[in-house]
Amino acid sequence: xxxxxxxxxxxxxxxxSLDFAFKLAEAGIAKGHKVNMWLSGNAVMMAKKGQxxxxxxxxxxxxxxxxxxxxxxxxxxxxxxxARGYHKEDVPEGMKRASMDWYLAKTVKTDKLLHIGGE
Amino acid sequence: xxxxxxxxxxxxxxxxxxNARLALTHAIASQTAEIYMDDGDSVVPIIVFVGDGVLxxxxxxQAMKVYGVTSTESxxxxxxxxxxxxxxxxxxxxxxxxxxxxxxxxxxxxxxxLKTKFVSFADIxxxxxxxxxxxxx
Numbered sequence: 001x002x003x004x005x006x007x008x009x010x011x012x013x014x015x016x017s018l019d020f021a022f023k024l025a026e027a028g029i030a031k032g033h034k035v036n037m038w039l040s041g042n043a044v045m046m047a048k049k050g051q052x053x054x055x056x057x058x059x060x061x062x063x064x065x066x067x068x069x070x071x072x073x074x075x076x077x078x079x080x081x082x083a084r085g086y087h088k089e090d091v092p093e094g095m096k097r098a099s100m101d102w103y104l105a106k107t108v109k110t111d112k113l114l115h116i117g118g119e
Numbered sequence: 120x121x122x123x124x125x126x127x128x129x130x131x132x133x134x135x136x137x138n139a140r141l142a143l144t145h146a147i148a149s150q151t152a153e154i155y156m157d158d159g160d161s162v163v164p165i166i167v168f169v170g171d172g173v174l175x176x177x178x179x180x181q182a183m184k185v186y187g188v189t190s191t192e193s194x195x196x197x198x199x200x201x202x203x204x205x206x207x208x209x210x211x212x213x214x215x216x217x218x219x220x221x222x223x224x225x226x227x228x229x230x231x232x233l234k235t236k237f238v239s240f241a242d243i244x245x246x247x248x249x250x251x252x253x254x255x256x
Contacts, residue, residue: 007254009141040145041137079144100148104162105155108123113252119136 001032002111007103009118011042013057018043021116022060022067029070036110038103040077041118044084047076049092061092068094075102120157124250125149125164128243129172131256133191134182139175142166142256143194150201165250166198167206167243172256173215176207176222176235196226199233206236208243 006025010017021037028035039046046064053059068074075096081087091097107113127146131138146164153161168175175191182190198205207222225234247253 009138009256041141099151100145101150101152102155103145104125104149104152104164105160107125107162107252108120108156108160110252113254115252115254117255118138118141 001034003034003036003109004028005036005038005103005106005110005113007038007040007113007115008043009041010116011119012045012051012060014042015119016058017116018046019058019060022063024114025067025072026063029067029072034071035067036073036075036106038075038077038106040080040100040103043118044076044081044086046074047081047086047092047095047097048090065092065094077103120160122161122163123252125162125252125254126246126250127164127166127254127256128247129166129168129175129256130170132171132174133177133180134186138256139172139191140194142254143191143198145254146203147194147197147201149203165204165206165246167208167238167246169208169211169240169243171211171215173207173211173217173222176212177217178221178223192223195223196229196231199226199231199235200229202231202233204233204236206238206243206246208240209237210240212237 008021025035078097127142129142146166149162149164180190180192
């Protein structure tokens, strides 16, 4: 099986692209692939734990944690998060924070890179 | 694995969204990515501006004065300074009425030797077909 890396830049609320990224990750893991996810730009909204689920808004924390328990590596852009007031203590358990070079480095070994752009 | 070629394709104009800035900062981050890689591995990025994205190349941007933030221009010049190739689509410049004297052609003021390369869409397409990964912003 291969290694997939998704670079995701869309916000949690206001677009369904982030939801799509998690659904695709779920499908990739189900097929036995190793999946990495880089959250940058407005996608760092995922780096705030304890978000209250409402049916009118996307809420991916539960699925993200489930996928992380199955081996998905999720890393959030540290600078993008800090710029938005999401600090180290806000990060959901298991999520990592790194600078943008983490994502660039992942492009070397990954078989397929899917870049899911921002707004 | 060795060197992996990446093409950052910027289609969005500056300041309306964060896309162009993120493309530039991610491309520049290639300089320090080696700390996460095995010995001998590296990433070799090119950043290319196409469509409305060529508007990022307009020179004399005043973002610091107007918004209090670094300009896209300063990031583009930083790319040239670290020898990261900056390409611009000639056809899209023509479409938007931009001439070479209107855009960032170098970063000599920062001490950069590399200059902006003006390329045809056919050249860009060729590059898109040859790189390992494409990153659209």
